[in-house]
Amino acid sequence: MITGQRVLIFGVNSAIAQAVARLLVQRGCHVYGVGRNAEKLRAVLEDLRVRAGPDQRVGGCQADLDDIAAQPGWFDQAESFLGVIDVVLIAHGVLPDQLVCQGDLATTMAALHSNALSAVALAEEAAHRLQARGAGTIVAIGSVAGDRGRQSNYVYGAAKGMLALYLQGLRNRLAHHGVHVLTVKPGFVDTPMTAGFERKGWLWARPEQVARGIVRAMDKRRDVAYLPAFWFWIMLVIRSIPERLFKRLRM
Amino acid sequence: MSEWASWGRVHQAAPARVISLVDRAAALPDGAGRSLLAYGRGRSYGDVCLNRDGVILHTRGLDRWIRFDRQSGVLSCEAGVTLREILQLVVPQGWFLSVTPGTREVTVGGAIANDVHGKNHHAAGTFAHHLRGFELLRSDGARLDCTPARHPDWFAATVGGLGLTGLVTRAELQLAPVANAYLDVQTLRFHDLDEFWELNAEAERLWPYTVAWLDCAARGASQGRGVFSCARHAPSQPDLPLFRERRRTMPFTPPFSLVNPLSLRAFNGLYWHKARTRRALSHYVPYFYPLDAIAHWNRLYGRAGFYQYQCVVPPSTMREAIAELLARIAASGQGSFLAVLKTFGSKPSLGLLSFARTGATLALDFPNRGAVTQHLFQDLDVIVRSAGGALYPAKDARMPPDLFRQAYPRLQDFTSFVDPAFGSDFWRRMCA
Numbered sequence: 001m002i003t004g005q006r007v008l009i010f011g012v013n014s015a016i017a018q019a020v021a022r023l024l025v026q027r028g029c030h031v032y033g034v035g036r037n038a039e040k041l042r043a044v045l046e047d048l049r050v051r052a053g054p055d056q057r058v059g060g061c062q063a064d065l066d067d068i069a070a071q072p073g074w075f076d077q078a079e080s081f082l083g084v085i086d087v088v089l090i091a092h093g094v095l096p097d098q099l100v101c102q103g104d105l106a107t108t109m110a111a112l113h114s115n116a117l118s119a120v121a122l123a124e125e126a127a128h129r130l131q132a133r134g135a136g137t138i139v140a141i142g143s144v145a146g147d148r149g150r151q152s153n154y155v156y157g158a159a160k161g162m163l164a165l166y167l168q169g170l171r172n173r174l175a176h177h178g179v180h181v182l183t184v185k186p187g188f189v190d191t192p193m194t195a196g197f198e199r200k201g202w203l204w205a206r207p208e209q210v211a212r213g214i215v216r217a218m219d220k221r222r223d224v225a226y227l228p229a230f231w232f233w234i235m236l237v238i239r240s241i242p243e244r245l246f247k248r249l250r251m
Numbered sequence: 252m253s254e255w256a257s258w259g260r261v262h263q264a265a266p267a268r269v270i271s272l273v274d275r276a277a278a279l280p281d282g283a284g285r286s287l288l289a290y291g292r293g294r295s296y297g298d299v300c301l302n303r304d305g306v307i308l309h310t311r312g313l314d315r316w317i318r319f320d321r322q323s324g325v326l327s328c329e330a331g332v333t334l335r336e337i338l339q340l341v342v343p344q345g346w347f348l349s350v351t352p353g354t355r356e357v358t359v360g361g362a363i364a365n366d367v368h369g370k371n372h373h374a375a376g377t378f379a380h381h382l383r384g385f386e387l388l389r390s391d392g393a394r395l396d397c398t399p400a401r402h403p404d405w406f407a408a409t410v411g412g413l414g415l416t417g418l419v420t421r422a423e424l425q426l427a428p429v430a431n432a433y434l435d436v437q438t439l440r441f442h443d444l445d446e447f448w449e450l451n452a453e454a455e456r457l458w459p460y461t462v463a464w465l466d467c468a469a470r471g472a473s474q475g476r477g478v479f480s481c482a483r484h485a486p487s488q489p490d491l492p493l494f495r496e497r498r499r500t501m502p503f504t505p506p507f508s509l510v511n512p513l514s515l516r517a518f519n520g521l522y523w524h525k526a527r528t529r530r531a532l533s534h535y536v537p538y539f540y541p542l543d544a545i546a547h548w549n550r551l552y553g554r555a556g557f558y559q560y561q562c563v564v565p566p567s568t569m570r571e572a573i574a575e576l577l578a579r580i581a582a583s584g585q586g587s588f589l590a591v592l593k594t595f596g597s598k599p600s601l602g603l604l605s606f607a608r609t610g611a612t613l614a615l616d617f618p619n620r621g622a623v624t625q626h627l628f629q630d631l632d633v634i635v636r637s638a639g640g641a642l643y644p645a646k647d648a649r650m651p652p653d654l655f656r657q658a659y660p661r662l663q664d665f666t667s668f669v670d671p672a673f674g675s676d677f678w679r680r681m682c683a
Binding site: 015037039040043044046047049050051190192195 | 274
């Protein structure tokens with residue numbers, strides 16, 4: 001059960017992470033948030049501070065989340081602020097325009113770096129620290145887009161797919177050391193990241209709804225959580241379509 | 252896109268685009284020639300919150316707290332926060348909204364834009380009287396930090412300014428201290444309007460909250476009867492009753508209005524006869540927000556929707572005018588369960604377009620029955636106009652522009668503060 005833990009959140013300005021942080025603060029957790037945009041970060045942390053009880057700690061720092069060399073420093077800062085880290089949530093990400101990626105290799109590589117490499121590096125650092133303590137939880141936000149490559153979104157999908165596969169291995173490794181690894185796979189979520197889409201219909205979820213699912217999955221120590229849960233069935237069908245057929249579809 | 256109807260559901264106006272705001276530090280989106288308008292929870296009854304073919308700036312994502320000083324009761328928050336969220340935060344910590352309208356589902360931005368009032372107007376004034384400041388973001392990129400002392404002209408234009416002066420991004424409110432979540436409520440029946448005026452004058456001296464429910468279906472000798480209620484925040488009590496909120500919902504829109512002359516007379520008669528003189532502790536939710544208990548209660552009026560008619564008439568004419576209005580409404584057989592009569596105090600409102608002014612205000616819902624309803628409104632307008640009264644833009648979907656100009660003499664001053672990039676269906680209707 002998640003209550004009173006000390007939580008480090010990367011990408012705390014994202015709509016989903018902010019909603020998770022609110023739920024965790026409501027449960028008495030202490031939060032240290034790292035975000036790219038300093039003004040947004042200040043607004044998110046102020047909000048959490050008003051919600052917090054008298055002894056709860058809420059802090060954070062602005063940082064370029066792609067800067068892998070600087071990552072251990074953020075863990076040190078968070079540890080000195082929180083005392084100890086129980087939960088690490090990796091929630092940053094960018095949604096690149098697939099068509100731009102196809103014409104520009106630099107955009108593709110940058111998107112792979114943000115969504116996959118920097119997230120893997122953070123998870124590796126978290127694993128190192130939590131394994132030493134023999135306890136804790138690592139949560140990373142992947143995507144249903146990582147379950148199968150599709151022409152409309154495969155750069156983003158490849159990065160999230162790599163993250164999922166990495167976390168699978170990490171989970172196997174850390175299971176022997178008392179550390180829980182949760183892979184979250186949201187479907188379509190109505191957030192600023194998806195502002196370019198027509199966001200209507202039953203497939204679209206609110207970030208608060210996804211956040212509740214994440215906290216529930218943390219409570220239950222689930223391994224992989226599709227959110228909302230019906231995405232498990234949708235992706236089961238999509239994954240089971242033979243490649244010979246799938247490659248001809250326009251998805 | 253029924254989501255873009257207002258609360259009365261008479262008007263439905265699809266915007267060209269909807270943009271969700273999430274970052275108060277970000278610049279205003281470019282409307283590319285289309286007018287902008289902030290939209291919170293769509294609780295305005297008419298068209299002040301609608302922007303046909305324009306750009307709706309959805310403020311739902313501006314829902315962050317900024318600061319809450321538990322000692323002084325000063326709360327700073329983003330403009331998309333709702334009054335419900337404020338109460339959830341502050342009531343357990345011993346604070347309450349200094350002024351609240353009859354629903355919690357409105358945003359702070361909406362409460363400012365309509366300079367809303369509550370049952371304590373005679374004691375506390377309007378929402379703006381407890382507004383310490385706000386940030387106004389203009390389409391030229393300027394951010395004005397407005398308080399009653401700093402940029403007082405922009406403050407006066409924006410409170411009650413119907414969202415036309417720019418986007419309010421954040422606000423700072425002064426809350427009022429309370430000992431608990433309950434009110435000490437006294438209810439009494441009155442048999443006619445004379446008795447109401449007598450009761451009201453006495454109650455205003457003793458109680459911070461007063462309001463009367465009128466039986467608008469009663470005719471002849473019983474015309475003007477109703478139930479008077481007065482309340483104050485309860486002092487510390489050894490035993491408080493338990494309160495658990497029950498949420499019901501009106502699950503569908505019936506093809507016709509469930510409010511009709513027959514159901515109206517039956518309900519109102521029953522309500523009046525059931526009411527007794529009594530004194531009780533009531534939790535703040537059922538006292539202030541009885542209708543919030545039924546989600547989508549506006550669907551009761553059927554597919555055609557409903558109008559609310561809310562006017563204020565000055566003290567010199569209020570007794571005659573209210574009696575005339577009631578007689579005309581009772582004769583029509585229209586009207587609803589929700590007929591409310593309340594007197595406003597003498598505190599001058601701060602906004603150039605604020606509705607609240609000394610006198611008496613009468614508010615009624617009317618199912619939309621087309622021409623019959625419009626005809627009734629025209630008759631009511633005549634009474635309001637000759638009494639020197641005004642209609643409330645937040646509730647309005649049909650007032651004639653010349654009545655608006657007559658009732659809001661500072662309209663000319665206001666016009667120069669309207670942001671050129673902003674507009675609304677209401678504003679275009681008034682300027683046409």
